Structures are given as C-alpha cells and as structure tokens.
Amino acid sequence: MFAQISAMHSYTRIFIWTIAFAIGLLSPLPRQSETLGDNLCYGLGNGQLPSCQGLNPSTMKCDGANWGNYYLNGGAKLWRRTSSECNAKWTNIINNSGATRYTAGCTKYGGMYYDQYQCVESGGWPPNSQPIPNSYQVFTPMVGLTATPTLSCGTTSTSIISLPYGGSPPLYLGCAGAW
C-alpha cells in the first residue's frame, strides 16, 4: 500500500492537498458564543456550558449591552442588561440618591405576574444588608434566556429593603415596564 501511494503522480498529491484544504475550509467551527468566548455559562445550559440562572454576570464573564435607556425610582437608577453571548438578562442598580443608602433590585420573570425573581441588596439579603455610598452599584443575578419577558425593579432606602422588591402588572410599582 505504501508503495502504491508513494508512487502516485505529483499532481495526484496536489489534488490530495487541495481536497485537504477544502475539507479544512468546510469543516464546522464550534459556535463562538458557546465555547470560544470568555463567558462561563449560557442560557439555561447547553451541554457545554452550565446555566446562567441565578449566577453573577461579572463572575461568569457576561458582558451586558449598554443602551441609552434606563429607569429612575426612589433614588435608584436601573439599567436592563442583556448578554447575547451568555443568552441571559439582569439588572444593574446604582444608588443615585446623593446619600449612603440601602440599595436593592430584582429582575422579575415568569407568568402573567412575574412572580419569580432574581434579587440583590447591597451587602447581602436581609438581615445582612448594608447601606452603600452614593454612586455605588449592585446588580441582580442573571435570568437565563434572553427571550424571557422580565421586569427590572429597584430602589434605595434609609432602612433595609424587603425582598423581593417591585410590583406586578398593571402598575409595575418601582419597575421599568416589561422587556
């Protein structure tokens, strides 16, 4: 067999190399968002990466898109965050009150009344919460799947904030509308 292959004509070799090059070009590449990016989770999990649900976006290296829209409520400034790379959403909440305050927020989802949630409060959940200085910020854990309708809710207070924070339809008290 070696003798037969070795004896083949030079342009037969070139043909083999061309075929190899073509195979290289046509070979399927792994999806960058799932395996080649820096992100350490994806949506609700995809077999290669674990679920992002309830995880910290910073720790999981999920970069949120920074659009020009935001929400103000109770001395807090909220941004909705979406990461297509991680297929997940969360909410950033900044203490915009001008004073040191407890700062909390939730990303709510699930059903007509958004009765599931991923929440955060400065320093930790009550009773371990701590007030944070003006312009400090917190962010909620992630909700897997960007297609999930969610509410972003948040506020600041001089006392500990009960979690989950935020209303439901139709008034959405303390929340930006569904997105």
Place this chain on the structure above:
Amino acid sequence: MKTQTSSSQKPNLFFTLAIGLAVLLFGIVIKSALADTSTPVSEQVAQAESATTSALPVPVEAVPLAQSDQASLTEAQSSSAQSESIENPATQVKSQVANGIEFTLSNYSRVANHFFVDVCYDLPGPGVWDINGATLLYGPLRTSSLEFREISLQVAPEAGQIGRRCANLDFNQITTSETSKTFTLIIEWLGLTEPPDGEECKEYLARGEAALAQHGITLQCDSGPGYFGMAIANKPDQMTQAEAEHLLAKIVYGRIDGPWTFNGTVEK
C-alpha cells in the same frame, strides 16, 4: 528490491501526508479568521430583538468631562434652539436654560397610568449626560419614577462644542385618578453616563484621577458583597468629606445641577 523501495518511499509518503495535514489545518485557520470578522447570527438576532424593544438603542460611551467654553456654548445654544423649533413642530414647545444647559419640552400627554413627555437638552462637551433626577407634580401626585428612552443623540465632537440629546420620559406610576390638567416638571440634575460593565474602575479613574489629585484627593476602586464603587482614599485634612464628595460628583460623575422647571397643561 522491495525492501529498498519501501524504506525510501516511506519518508516520501509521510511527507505527503504531513503536507496534507498542514494544508487542512491552514484551511481551518483561514475559516476561523473569516468567521471572526463577521457578526454571529445569534448576535444579529439579539440586536434585532433589542431594536424592536428600544426606541433607539444607540450604544453610548462616556468620555471625560470637558471644560465648556461659555461663549461658544451660548452661541451654539441659540442656534440649536432655532433648529429645535423646526425639528419639533409641536405647538407647545417650552424652553429653559439653567447652568448653561438648554432644555426643551414638548409632546406631553397623559395615557392611563403614564405621563409622557419629550425633552431635548444640550451636552456641554464630548460626553453623554443622563437625566439623573426629575420630579413630576400632577394634581396631588408627586413622582420621580420615570423611564428614560433615548430618541436621538448627537455627541459634541470636541471640547468647547456642544451636543444634543432627545428622549421620551415615561412617568409610569401615575396612580391617581386625578383629572387635573396642569402639571409641573422639574429636571433636577444631569450626570455623565456610567461606564460599560467591567470598565467602571478604569474609566472613573481616567475621568478624574489627575484632576482630583490637584485637590489632594486620591480615589480607589471599592467592592464588597454584591456592590462596587469609587471611594475617596485620601483627602486633605482641612477638606470635609462633603467637600471631597462634591468634587468627586462634579469631576468624575459629571454632575450638573438645574433645576429646569416647566409648567403646562395636558389634555386627558
């Protein structure tokens, strides 16, 4: 004879296969390089979804606060006010100037538990400022809960020039059944947009570290369980904490105080 042929041909065979493998890998590398330069389909889908849910999702980048040239600012304001009247043909356009920043207000309406109003305002340098505090007085109701939806953004190309930003404000907590037609809108203060996620520390230091050092103030990035922010690490003994924080707000966070106050009536 056969043995001699095999031993001399084996290296030739391995050479052929090695070249073939190298060419295969080269093909994969070429494809990877081409793939990196194109936007993944999933990202395009996400962008399209975002475009349908946002009024105008222009990504913005905050840049250092620049000293505004008062003379050119006033001149530019007058020209922008003229163009504003033309661009917004609403009959009830109102205008206010405070702290060198011109605000215009138009297209206000009450719909169910929402009070909508369009605002446009000057950006006094090559950065993007947000409305960080606003209050609506409507009948007995006083609310500061609002959603800011960007309509347009024109960033000043360089220091000494002004930009312009327009947005729709949606006060979505109108819980009263009040039928009052009069309202008062107070825009309290503006601040530079926050840096992108993960770049806060680097960018805040870039914005104000040198300027604050001239006042004897040094900053440090601070984080704890579930939070992070910028802390004043050192300040002169004769400076109060409030004074240091005022400088931090002005230089690093780009705070500009109003108020810009508007009175009007709405057709319910």
